[in-house]
Amino acid sequence: MILNAFLLAVREIRRNLMRSILTMLGIIIGVAAVITMVTLGNGATAQVAAEISSLGSNLLMVRPGQRMGPGRDSSGAKSFKIEDADAISKEIASIVAVAPTASASVTAVYGNENWSTTVVGSNNDYFITGNWELAEGRKFTAAELKAGKTSCVIGNTVAKELLGSNEDVLGKKLRLGSFSCQVIGLLQPKGQSMMGNDQDDTIIMPIKTVQRRLTGNQDIRMIRISVKPDINTDVVNRAITLLLRDRRHLSDNEKNDFMVMDTREITNTLTGTTRVMTMLLGAVAAVSLIVGGIGIMNIMLVSVTERTREIGIRMAIGALEKEVLLQFLVEAVVLSSLGGLIGIILALIASSVGSILMGVPFTLNYGIITLAFVFSAIVGVVFGYFPARNAARLNPIDALRHE
Amino acid sequence: MSSDNAASVADVPLIEFRDVEKTYGKGTSEFKALKGVNFQINEGEFVAIMGPSGSGKSTVMNALGCLDTPTAGSYLFQGIRVESLSRDQRALLRRNYLGFVFQGFNLLARTSALENVELPLLYRGMNRHERHAAARKSLALVGLEGWENHAPGELSGGQQQRVAIARALVTSPKVLLADEPTGNLDTARSKEIMELLSQLNSDLGITVLMVTHEAEMAAYANRLIHFVDGKVEQDFYQEPTS
Ligand SMILES: Nc1ncnc2c1ncn2[C@@H]1O[C@H](COP(=O)(O)OP(=O)(O)O)[C@@H](O)[C@H]1O
Numbered sequence A: 001m002i003l004n005a006f007l008l009a010v011r012e013i014r015r016n017l018m019r020s021i022l023t024m025l026g027i028i029i030g031v032a033a034v035i036t037m038v039t040l041g042n043g044a045t046a047q048v049a050a051e052i053s054s055l056g057s058n059l060l061m062v063r064p065g066q067r068m069g070p071g072r073d074s075s076g077a078k079s080f081k082i083e084d085a086d087a088i089s090k091e092i093a094s095i096v097a098v099a100p101t102a103s104a105s106v107t108a109v110y111g112n113e114n115w116s117t118t119v120v121g122s123n124n125d126y127f128i129t130g131n132w133e134l135a136e137g138r139k140f141t142a143a144e145l146k147a148g149k150t151s152c153v154i155g156n157t158v159a160k161e162l163l164g165s166n167e168d169v170l171g172k173k174l175r176l177g178s179f180s181c182q183v184i185g186l187l188q189p190k191g192q193s194m195m196g197n198d199q200d201d202t203i204i205m206p207i208k209t210v211q212r213r214l215t216g217n218q219d220i221r222m223i224r225i226s227v228k229p230d231i232n233t234d235v236v237n238r239a240i241t242l243l244l245r246d247r248r249h250l251s252d253n254e255k256n257d258f259m260v261m262d263t264r265e266i267t268n269t270l271t272g273t274t275r276v277m278t279m280l281l282g283a284v285a286a287v288s289l290i291v292g293g294i295g296i297m298n299i300m301l302v303s304v305t306e307r308t309r310e311i312g313i314r315m316a317i318g319a320l321e322k323e324v325l326l327q328f329l330v331e332a333v334v335l336s337s338l339g340g341l342i343g344i345i346l347a348l349i350a351s352s353v354g355s356i357l358m359g360v361p362f363t364l365n366y367g368i369i370t371l372a373f374v375f376s377a378i379v380g381v382v383f384g385y386f387p388a389r390n391a392a393r394l395n396p397i398d399a400l401r402h403e
Numbered sequence B: 001m002s003s004d005n006a007a008s009v010a011d012v013p014l015i016e017f018r019d020v021e022k023t024y025g026k027g028t029s030e031f032k033a034l035k036g037v038n039f040q041i042n043e044g045e046f047v048a049i050m051g052p053s054g055s056g057k058s059t060v061m062n063a064l065g066c067l068d069t070p071t072a073g074s075y076l077f078q079g080i081r082v083e084s085l086s087r088d089q090r091a092l093l094r095r096n097y098l099g100f101v102f103q104g105f106n107l108l109a110r111t112s113a114l115e116n117v118e119l120p121l122l123y124r125g126m127n128r129h130e131r132h133a134a135a136r137k138s139l140a141l142v143g144l145e146g147w148e149n150h151a152p153g154e155l156s157g158g159q160q161q162r163v164a165i166a167r168a169l170v171t172s173p174k175v176l177l178a179d180e181p182t183g184n185l186d187t188a189r190s191k192e193i194m195e196l197l198s199q200l201n202s203d204l205g206i207t208v209l210m211v212t213h214e215a216e217m218a219a220y221a222n223r224l225i226h227f228v229d230g231k232v233e234q235d236f237y238q239e240p241t242s
């Protein structure tokens, strides 16, 4: 009987090809839209998360001044000195690395090439706090750091732009204004940061060198602190705040004239934003799924008169109610699952192309695929089956007379 | 519904109506279309049902064909009380014993003549080969050889009615019920259909009940039941023409 119903249903689909295609189209578009949107949204979230982890996890950044962002106001706030960083690493527990930094913009010259970039002065802890790995060469020696030698570790972009390639870079000498420095190491590339700037466009030198030869003062622009992975950064944050308040002689009623930023907070804000974006896209797509569902409903309801008469004919020639219903059920299931499958295939194609174009990872979410498929199947079955059920409960003559 | 049951009681008529009533609608819009109809029909008869428009002819035919249920009275088919049967049992009665031809043909649109005719066989679980053979044979019987692949839209009214008759015949029914089968046809086509019906009656022994309002068509029958105002007014046998 199932086989028979299947045969009848396939016949019916073929006979009403246009209606069948239109029905499927609603499902196809809805399913494809939802899956594509959510997949791309998830890819973007994963991308942001990956970029954040490349920034360094459990990282605290201490700056002088209060506000950050556009119009940053550090005027009046005393900058940090190297002793502040030393105090943090000596007195605060549960930290892995403390990297004071000073930086300057320079134009580096090598042969006929020149390249504008940023020089960061720091110590070897900088590599830990920034999640930097060396592709080649070595970090700074204690002697280099202490004496402020002109040794530098360069990023991949600087190597390519200035030296022409990232091979054989060690030992080369770059000119930075009045002095030249020798390349002792090459960083593993990291790519773009989530803010869109190129993280590999950097030169790292001992902090003393930068202070003496580039910034011309003893100021520290930022202290980067890596906290042990299983430690709550809030506790460390509070300890650092107290220590620095003490060192800067702030009385109880004075506000902090520095700020401690926690990458975890930045992470939460950014992933939160992309998650909201994903939800928004998902909602837009859900609307298209619903519109698709309404399309199916319309087509089914428009054809209900014809179908009711047809059910009347089938019953008049001796079809049982359950045979008619099974046929319509099979038809609805075949149509909506076929539509759903085509929609899923289209979504996979669209989202893999989209993720390549957007440069985000392609992450499949089986939950949303299942959800979209089940929704479309339910819509198809409900609107294909219930009008048929109503018709099959009539007396054959009433079904035949239906107008 | 079994035929053993019928055979064991030789004098049971094929069809018997006892005080059958049918009321349409409810309350103020209530309308009594049949007001106590009585008749018996034996196997092999060719009955023409006549009467003015609105006299209840179609209502009687629909009740006979188990397409509708009377409000009161008893319909006995081979001695079985049809009103006591379930919906499915009535569907099986239609499937196994009855063939119905409508004034408006009621064929499936966009479906070839062959597929329309084999439709009743699909519900009998017959294989494709048997189905096609039976449908072709039935179409040949109504003179539509060579038209198997034409959809109703590509056929004339007379041809469509023949397809409908072929569909009613394909299951070899005991009774063929036809409600104004020539109502939409011109005289020449009508006569062809009537000759076909009387041939099915005499050659295959199928009991035929047919509604018509044309005396010329009723003349092919060997019995005439005349309806007026929801009641049988006249019921007599006659010598059929041709
Ligand atoms: N479905 C219906 N609902 C209400 N009244 C109906 C219905 N079908 C038929 N009637 C009424 O019942 C009467 C008999 O109808 P019918 O049996 O079709 O007559 P006819 O002899 O012309 O075939 C008519 O007056 C008609 O208006």
Ligand SMILES: [Mg+2]
Pocket: B057, B058, B059
């Ligand atoms: Mg009528």
